[in-house]
Amino acid sequence: xxxxxxxxxxxxxxxxxxxxxxxxxxxxxxxxxxxxxxxxxxxxxxxxxxxxxxxxxxxxxxxxxxxxxxxxxxxxxxxxxxxxxxxxxxxxxxxxxxxxxxxxxxxxxxxxxxxxxxxxxxxxxxxxxxxxxxxxxxxxxxxxxxxxxxxxxxxxxxxxxxxxxxxxxxxxxxxxxxxxxxxxxxxxxxxxxxxxxxxxxxxxxxxxxxxxxxxxxxxxxxxxxxxxxxxxxxxxxxxxxxxxxxxxxxxxxxxxxxxxxxxxxxxxxxxxxxxxxxxxxxxxxxxxxxxxxxxxxxxxxxxxxxxxxxxxxxxxxxxxxxxxxxxxxxxxxxxxxxxxxxxxxxxxxxxxxxxxxxxxxxxxxxxxxxxxxxxxxxxxxxxxxxxxxxxxxxxxxxxxxxxxxxxxxxxxxxxxxxxxxxxxxxxxxxxxxxxxxxxxxxxxxxxxxxxxxxxxxxxx
Ligand code: C2O
Ligand code: CU
Numbered sequence: 280x281x282x283x284x285x286x287x288x289x290x291x292x293x294x295x296x297x298x299x300x301x302x303x304x305x306x307x308x309x310x311x312x313x314x315x316x317x318x319x320x321x322x323x324x325x326x327x328x329x330x331x332x333x334x335x336x337x338x339x340x341x342x343x344x345x346x347x348x349x350x351x352x353x354x355x356x357x358x359x360x361x362x363x364x365x366x367x368x369x370x371x372x373x374x375x376x377x378x379x380x381x382x383x384x385x386x387x388x389x390x391x392x393x394x395x396x397x398x399x400x401x402x403x404x405x406x407x408x409x410x411x412x413x414x415x416x417x418x419x420x421x422x423x424x425x426x427x428x429x430x431x432x433x434x435x436x437x438x439x440x441x442x443x444x445x446x447x448x449x450x451x452x453x454x455x456x457x458x459x460x461x462x463x464x465x466x467x468x469x470x471x472x473x474x475x476x477x478x479x480x481x482x483x484x485x486x487x488x489x490x491x492x493x494x495x496x497x498x499x500x501x502x503x504x505x506x507x508x509x510x511x512x513x514x515x516x517x518x519x520x521x522x523x524x525x526x527x528x529x530x531x532x533x534x535x536x537x538x539x540x541x542x543x544x545x546x547x548x549x550x551x552x553x554x555x556x557x558x559x560x561x562x563x564x565x566x567x568x569x570x571x572x573x574x575x576x577x578x579x580x581x582x583x584x585x586x587x588x589x590x591x592x593x594x595x596x597x598x599x600x601x602x603x604x605x606x607x608x609x610x611x612x613x614x615x616x617x618x619x620x621x622x623x624x625x626x627x628x629x630x631x632x633x634x635x636x637x638x639x640x641x642x643x644x645x646x647x648x649x650x651x652x653x654x655x656x657x658x659x660x661x662x663x664x665x666x667x668x669x670x671x672x673x674x675x676x677x678x679x680x681x682x683x684x685x686x687x688x689x690x691x692x693x694x695x696x697x698x699x700x701x702x703x704x705x706x707x708x709x710x711x712x713x714x715x716x717x718x719x720x721x722x723x724x725x726x727x728x729x730x731x732x733x734x735x736x737x738x739x
Contacts, residue, residue: 307662307715307738309381312403317359319352319406323372325416325426326365337456339366339416339424345498346448346522347414347428354409354435360402362394369393372402373417374430375560376544376695378684379404381716385417386683389717389735393418409434410544411518411562413448420457423489423524423725431518432544438620439540439549441566444516445507447496449530449579449589451523454492457725488525489726494581494589504590507577509569511595516540518564521557524725527582527677527698529556530563531605532593533575537565539612543694545686546620553609556582558679560696560723563612569595574602583676617692625711626688630667634658636734638680638699638722639673644730645722651731658720659739664712668720675701678727682736683718685710696723712738 324342328334334345341347352358362372371393373385383404387393394400409432416426429446493500509515517537521528530537531554538551541564555563572595579589592602636648644651660666668687672678681696687708689697699706721733 306717309716310714312380312383313357313405315357317403318356320359320361321350322361322363323347323414323428324363324365325370327367328425334425335455337424339421339426341426341428345425346450347426349429349431349446350414351431351433352406353433354407356406358404358406362400362402364394364396364398367396368421369395369418370421370426371400371417372414373683374402374404374412374414375681376410376412376562377404377406377430377432378686378714381684381714381718384683384716384718386719387418389719406432408432408544411446411520411541411564412544413520413522413562415522420524420725420729422522423453423457427522429518429520438546439516439566440514441516442513443509444518446518446520447577447591448498448520448522449526449528450495450498451489451491451526451581451584451586452493452495452500453489457489488584491526491584491586494526494579494584494586496577496579496589496591499591501587501590504592506592506594508594508597511569511572513569515567515569515593516564517567518562519557520562521559523559525559526584527556527558527679528579528589529554529582529611530577530579531609532567532577533603533605534571534573535567535569535575535593537567539617540564540566542617542619542692543686543696545693547692548618548620550612550616551610552612552616553605555612556698558677558696558698558723559725560679560681561694561698567593569593572596572598574598574600576602576604578605614690614692614697617690619688619691619693621693622691623686623688623693623709623711626665626709628665630709631664632660633667633669635669635671637671637673638678638732641731645674645678645727645732647732647734650734652721652733652735655731655734657717657735657737659737660712662712662715662738665709666712667707667709669705669707670699672699672701672704677701677704678732679723680706680720681723682708682710682720684714684716685712685718
């Protein structure tokens, strides 16, 4: 049940990034959203789950489904989405990965005032570039209540041929509201480590994960897996979205290699693997050649939890033979395998601006370079700059770091979310400052974000 402390925590967190402290800083003018008539229109209605859905009433969902309805739009369309808020709290929608104009980015207190109960807000942006994205609430811990759904921008010129496709949304389902225990700084002093010991002293090496009721694939629990039907000889595209709030998944498929074709929606040179890991906010598209008839398990195991793996079944010709599990070993994707088909232009040579940031645990929250958001200095950049960000992880847990409004180049890959490994793992990415505004850069582990693991990237 949702206690008063929980509500307090959620409310307290909505003021994320109020810019009042920095109102004296002149900031660059953001791009305007596209004008003219919309090519595609949709309505997103967040509301508490109805009893009949079988979901806990503390679950909040989009348009009566979990996950919410898949929005599909051709590349280049002007998409207009009305958010009609049926929740008892204020909310926003963030278009994770899409480089929208800043006022459309859905960050409460930074790019818009959130829509209150019964209110609406209209988002408008050009759906480009093509790719696998998702959308979710950016208020407090609402994503972990269920406010998430896939967004597919269809390419006009697919570089991979395939016969059919599926989207697989992976999530860590909490049977009820996010608990204040995990809410960080607004939870009466109990930060990620609880008990006043600080994150480093927590029972799970400082990474308190909620006790997730189940890991879900497309909303289905492990004992009721969805069947992904194929026929022998077909090529199937599967779009994987890690929409969890705190789970680092390893994905494996029985009987077939998976050929990775896209990372965070961006096309890469195809690479065949037996498994991949991904953190909250990351996406991979793969193709699978259906050349091995039978029924095969698709498993997504939590690398940082004890829950049963999320499951789906790859099933030939509607057959119902006993599913065969993937083998435990095999070739696993690494970032070094990813070579973007379309690297980011303008990043040759040395950077115009460099940030060296330490990721660490503080007494009551997670920090970027010793500071907790929102009382943290913005990272200031100028339009046109080549910006380099290096993150060094002084904590034992992984941090999936996500940049709003831009893709970045990490090695030879182009992504918008990258996992920084624990125990002094270091990741460097470069991006071109081509989208003026105020953008959040944060850990996509929602509990880390809520306890302060975020910075504002501010164009001055
Ligand atoms: Cu899915 Cu601020 O992000
Ligand atoms: Cu983190």
